[in-house]
Amino acid sequence: MADGFIPEHFAEDPFLQDVIPSSREPTHRKSASRTRQRQTADAEPVLPVANPPAPSSPAFKSFCGQVGRLLGRVTAECAEGTEDYQRVTSWFCKWLNQQGVVFRFVKRPEDEFVQAPHYTAFCRRASDGARSAFYLYEETGDEFVRLSRLPKNKRTYTATCLSISDESAQAWADGIQRFLNASTETNTFNRFLEEISK
Numbered sequence: 001m002a003d004g005f006i007p008e009h010f011a012e013d014p015f016l017q018d019v020i021p022s023s024r025e026p027t028h029r030k031s032a033s034r035t036r037q038r039q040t041a042d043a044e045p046v047l048p049v050a051n052p053p054a055p056s057s058p059a060f061k062s063f064c065g066q067v068g069r070l071l072g073r074v075t076a077e078c079a080e081g082t083e084d085y086q087r088v089t090s091w092f093c094k095w096l097n098q099q100g101v102v103f104r105f106v107k108r109p110e111d112e113f114v115q116a117p118h119y120t121a122f123c124r125r126a127s128d129g130a131r132s133a134f135y136l137y138e139e140t141g142d143e144f145v146r147l148s149r150l151p152k153n154k155r156t157y158t159a160t161c162l163s164i165s166d167e168s169a170q171a172w173a174d175g176i177q178r179f180l181n182a183s184t185e186t187n188t189f190n191r192f193l194e195e196i197s198k
Contacts, residue, residue, distance in 0.1 A: 068134025
């Protein structure tokens, strides 16, 4: 699918767990009176928590799609042994974290959009909740996904964290697209780093 977008997966909204508080009980012991209060509260109907609609951002969607294309090519080279997963994962996670892009990988079977087992990367812009997604084939992306989940590659976001603007997102998307369309040579990651350092 063009630019790696997988629109039907947005209906599942995996970011709800970031908004809705957990219903799990705390593990510490409670007094009998507190337990009775809790049972009384549980008897009342529980209303669902509304998740505010995310703003539409074609620029952010284009950015995520082009990042997916770039990562797809780079991880394929990692799988062939011509590039190092650790180096690639460390750089991309740090870069996306600096852009204020929260991402979560979900393993998927073959479907109508991607004709192979894959990981969908659900992406959210931390500043306003704008969302998009891209995918990586499981065969070449498995190690990248595993490494990206390590604590050293994660970041804690707060309400004051800066995120990539629509203008910057579109500029990055256009630049990555030009870079990928210009050449199919190997050594993609190093060539990309050289390109953005100019």
